[in-house]
Amino acid sequence: MKRDEMLREWIRAHGRMVIRTAYYYVKDKMIAEDIAQEVFLKAYAKIEEFRGTASVETWLYRITVNHCKDYVRSWAYRKLLVQQHFERARDEGDLPEDVLVKKHRGEELLAMVMKLPVKDREVILLHYFEELKVKEIAEILSDKETTVRVRMMRALKKLRQKVEEEEAYGLL
Template identity: 40%
Template sequence: MERTKEEILEEIMKEHGGELVRLAFHYVKDNETAKDMVQSTFIKCYENIDDFRFDSSIKTWLYRITINQCKDYLKSWYYRKVHVKNLFENVVTSFSPSTEEQVVKDSEHEEMKNLIFSLPQKYREVIFLFYYKSFSLEEIAQLTELNLNTVKTRLSRGKKRLKSLMEEGNVHG
């Protein structure tokens, strides 16, 4: 018995939903917005599942849709307006530490994350997909719709910039 589009989508959502939200969060840095991006991804998936040719894996296709959704959102006027407002609110709010050990650990993790996020988007993207999502260079090229050599160059340059930033700040991680 053949499965319906709804059943296929439900299976895809269960299998890939969590990792797509984490991917979207990497771009938009807001949990609710990340969920919205993934919801849009699944809507596009549902609308286009009949046209999917299996030239790549479903996962690669979903990642590409999610990345494009996030990039479109980050270019939007709404995002720029909300982002400036949130930055202002974050500066105004006070820091209340828990235990000293947790604060140090969080600080080191946050420092590394900030270094990665300080990289230009084109380097941050390939570093995240390669190191945090364990995609191969070929898969990253597919996801980002870039030439394989471009991906290799960006990964290499991104690592050099990250190393330089770490040395400047004496960060070890």
């Protein structure tokens, strides 16, 4: 397969995942889309370096995560006013008011996750929102599986504390 065809296939198959992953880091849809373009440009430029030892998806996750970490550390990101929004899929069988309550609770939970430090947020998002296994997350983040598990446990503890605080103050 030619390089151009391979890139088109990667964009078609993994473009939404790259944008979604970038969004989890930068919390802005337009910036996430820009990052996705840069990720695919970088993948295209380094296509010969892809050895196939990992899946294309894992390779693109790693490029995306690394690019997002660089962006989050950048001056531009620190000065950015962040808008938080996230669309949740609706369950068709639910009553409209049930859908609204679920959506509201899901958005509140996501908002709390997004307030976690990046190291905590990334493991939660990759595991629970992207449904990746600990082994895959460890590979993407270049960490040991035990490190990922510990980070996830600590992040969940912080998230649980935030939820309990919100409930105690009647905010949830």
